[in-house]
Amino acid sequence: MAYSTHEIHAIEEKWQKYWDEHKIFKAEKDTDKEKYYVLEMFPYPSGKIHMGHVRNYTIADCMARFRMSQGYNVLHPMGYDAFGQPAENAAIKNGVDPSEWTYKCMDQMRTNLKRMGFSYDWDRELATCDEDYYKWNQWIFKQMMERGLAYKKASSVNWCPDCETTLANEEVINGECWRCRIQVVQKDLSQWYLKITEYNEKLLEDLKTLDKWPSRVVAMQENWIGKSYGVDMFFKIKGFQEQVTVFTTRADTIFGATYVVLAPEHPLVKIITKGTDKEQEVNAFIEKVANESALLRVSGDQKKEGVFTGQYVVNPVNGQEVPIWIADYVLMGYGTGAIMAVPTHDQRDYLFATENNLPMKIVIQDPSNPAITVDEMECAYVEQGVLVNSAQFDGLNNVEAIEKIGKWMESEGTGKMSVRWRLRDWLISRQRYWGTPIPVIYCDDCGIVTVPDEDLPVVLPKNIKITGEGGSPLNYVKEFTDVKCPACGKDARRETDTMATFFDSSWYYLRYCSAKDESQVFDKDEAAYWMEVDQYIGGIEHAILHLLYSRFFTKFFKDLGLIDFDEPFIRLLTQGMVLKDGEVMSKSKGNTVDPDAVISKYGADSLRLCILFAAPPEDQLEWNDGAVDGSWKFLSRVERFIEDQCDADCQELLGKAAMDDEDKELNRVLNATIKKVTEDIENYKFNTAISSIMILMNHIAKYKYAQQKQTLVNEVGKKLVLLLSPFAPHLCEELWQRLGNQEKTIMEAKWPEYDETALVQDNIQIIVQINGKLRGKFDVAADSTEDQLKEIVLADDKVKQWVADKPIKKFIYVKGKLVNIVV
């Protein structure tokens, strides 16, 4: 029987139904068995699944099935990150209710996922827009509030005019909204924040334990958290009570500070210029900067502009009076919003000083040009050197001086060693409808009051009017906003902001452990058994946002005493994108390939095999229709081969009769394949795992018609089906049954183990090089000594010809591999 489209679908549907009906993938806590938690980043339910999903979930499924076969108790759940803007946009555009639209998309997605044959425990399915999920978002928020980790603060925030909502720092990319790419503006608003900075030290420190994460993700997080050591230095302002505190990582250059710069937004600016003749000019500049877009201001080539405030500070180490400027290149959001400028040793300061004719002073000597003067300088000297013009620190290496000067200033009371972080608190308020309502009520008498636990969840009203204009639609729903104060009973008003959806996805992996538990956020015992996630798989685009937030939540839950581990995800794999014609597949580009259409033609197994075979999982994958055809051909070959085996009359002879050389060789190849496939799946090398199964197939195909080999070949065929089963589960399940095996499913059959002794070869091939160039190959006994080998090789005519009468300088022997004769 040919592996026709018709038969493929019959087989795939048959086994999908069987797995589903018999709940083959239902995971239950069993302390006698070792657990393995495989998790993929759950999808936003936008409708049909795309190739990116297929790739992500196929990788995960392969690993999950591999662990199941190995006897682990595997948890492999699926759900939907279902709150968010696309549903609302669909509502604005087509007038459908976001809830209705989302649940419909989820149905579509579930159908697609089931057709891929993924090994999910569907009983744990969850959606973040379900009331019994977001109820716990609200509960978590309250827990954070009680501990001061959730708070409301008025400040200048990132605002996307198109989405009409605030954005977290992490959601602003190059000054643009991460979702719609519209330029973000700053707006003064009172908003809810989570105090992620409370955990900055732990978030940074524990990155060291994540040795099974891609190093670049760790580096990106490190960078984002951004810890820098430096000194806060105090500069007295002449004629004022106030002082300017600057932060610097370069205390070694303090003697070269020739002016000080404040950010335009710095609160001291107004104070020191008020009523002076500079006030007007300064205010005009501040306004100009405020109107500049964030994008323009951060672009590196932008000319640095600034104005003099008319005031002076005193350099605390040498008493020198230096001018105070304000400039657009100093940012209020980092450090203290004020810097000391050392134009001779900082390129930005150099450019600014040159532009504005500000004084300079060299304090680090360039060893290659020790006599250089300020006038001869063409750019800042930023390399190492010894200090000059720096009083008692002259002659010291500048790197050593950083700490020494810092400590000295601390002892003098003119400075303080300090640590600065780039990480800001996480802004979670969104002025949008389709999200978790923040469980807070505003009362004129009692202030901010949280909704009591017994009133949770604060249910998001459905079927309301969504226009996309005039702020959050919730503002216009009186039944929602008008409430009684839970504390005093008077009329009060409900918070209409909803939570950023990254809140929802920061803890869903814990909820899967007891997804249907209505009494608590998650079951402690279940979480203690299943967590941490052994293997997490998703896109690199979440390297900072989602993964950082999840790490924060995990640390918070540990402090709550609900869990006793520090990090949620032990191993992380970030899969590459799927491209078509060199570009990322996207609807807007119109270069998408519908996975469902591929399944209709070739079946899910061919699609799965193809997507794993085409490229290593972390690399970009260029989609090629022809490649599915190749996978299908290979599966057809396997199917035909096993069919032939089923027809043959076989007995259990393997290992009983003495094997001849041919048998031994087949047995060796089989064991080598088992070893390679096992190791490759563990190391994410699915493409080479598949190629080695192909090699095994090519090898046994030679034995097909040799009747006397039938038993051995049959045994090898069984193992081949087992090895292939994580990649092409439907077909392998079918073939396993056809081979007359008794197990209910192939997962019950144990993953084959390899025999090291079978890998040993009696004869091996030795490569012969002369002066590093390949000149011949010899078959020799595996246990040949160097001397024996030397004799054999040097006696060879060809070798003799190459060596001729040149003296042999060296004879290099790499055991079991090669010899290299140097003449």
Next chain:
RNA sequence: GGGCAAGUGGUGGAAUGGCAUACACGUUGGACUUAAAAUCCAAUGGCCGUAAGGUCGUGUGGGUUCGACUCCCACCUUGCCCACCA
């Protein structure tokens, strides 16, 4: 500006100090067939050569080594991340 990847046949890729191009796709030729599809077999980096064989060849240029796709230095290109971060 800083950081991190990557660069190998016509194509996807393999090899991480030891036979460069495994495995596949594609292409060409052959077998089977009335024919086609499917299947099976064979060939498939460039150049020289009838052949045996030789020679060049992993972005570019150097280096280390008996030996380099692999390690080191510099550069070029592409991708990603961060970015007036003091």
